[in-house]
Amino acid sequence: MLSIDALRVAYGGAVEAVRGVSMDVPDGKVVAVLGSNGAGKSTLLRTISGTLSLHRGRVDAGSVRLDGADLVGRDPGKIVRLGVVQVPEGRRIFGRLTVEENLRAGGMASKDKSAKAAAQERVYDLFPVLKERTSQRGGLLSGGEQQMLAIGRALMASPKLLLLDEPSLGLAPRIIGQIGEVIAEINRQGTSVLLVEQNATMALGVADLAYVLDVGEVSLSGDARELARTDEVQRLYLGHESEAPQERTTAAPRKTLSRWTA
Ligand SMILES: Nc1ncnc2c1ncn2[C@@H]1O[C@H](COP(=O)(O)OP(=O)(O)O)[C@@H](O)[C@H]1O
Ligand SMILES: [Mg+2]
Structure with missing residues (x-):
């Protein structure tokens, strides 16, 4: 469904924020x-x-x-x-408007009024x-309710692909x-999800596939459960030391896990 190839993005003159990233979000999956x-x-x-220009960024190469x-x-x-809707970082709901x-x-x-009515019912369910x-x-x-409202607002456009930017940020x-469970349910209802997170436990719990971005480059990618078992993810994102690895399937840390096709 979504396929990113060799993408390079920069801000202003200097900062190159994305440096040759390729990734896929297959239909029906959580990535x-x-x-x-x-x-x-x-x-x-x-x-x-398509909101990059609002932040004065530009695509230098590659495709989405x-x-x-x-x-x-x-x-x-x-x-x-076209069916791609983003929930921005920090929720950005309208504080003075009602739910x-x-x-x-x-x-x-x-x-489409009937589609909107159905979407509203879905959100309230x-x-x-x-x-x-x-x-x-x-x-x-509350913060959690605002995040739910931000996700609900995005669902009102009946997306095929939902983009979530750190929905867990600042929440207990x-x-x-609960947010993780809702993401899983949204996906079960047929919406693909691209979930950006610093909270690896939640993200890897709900995702089918995962990528690790390191200063603008993909350093690791693969099946989410497999990725959760790697030393690098355990150490950097799940807060475990890797001294006593149980359950490991390979002896040496692997840089690249099995890739999949979209
Ligand atoms: N509007 C902007 N103008 C200039 N540099 C930016 C802007 N937004 C982000 N950056 C820079 O781009 C890099 C990636 O930022 P970002 O995509 O926000 O990372 P993340 O969401 O993973 O924290 C960082 O070095 C950041 O400082
Ligand atoms: Mg961010």
């Missing part, structure tokens, strides 16, 4: 992108959603294809209509807490668990 601060995760999502059509250079509204108004804003790109608060202002919700572990 996680792990990486520490500054790795280029948000830049990647901005490039896919959705079912074959290149998304680079298209405007963000067109990309939403219902926030959701309605998410459906604005579509004129996924997030009963939002249904209880339809007329409450977004800014008065229990709430992060």
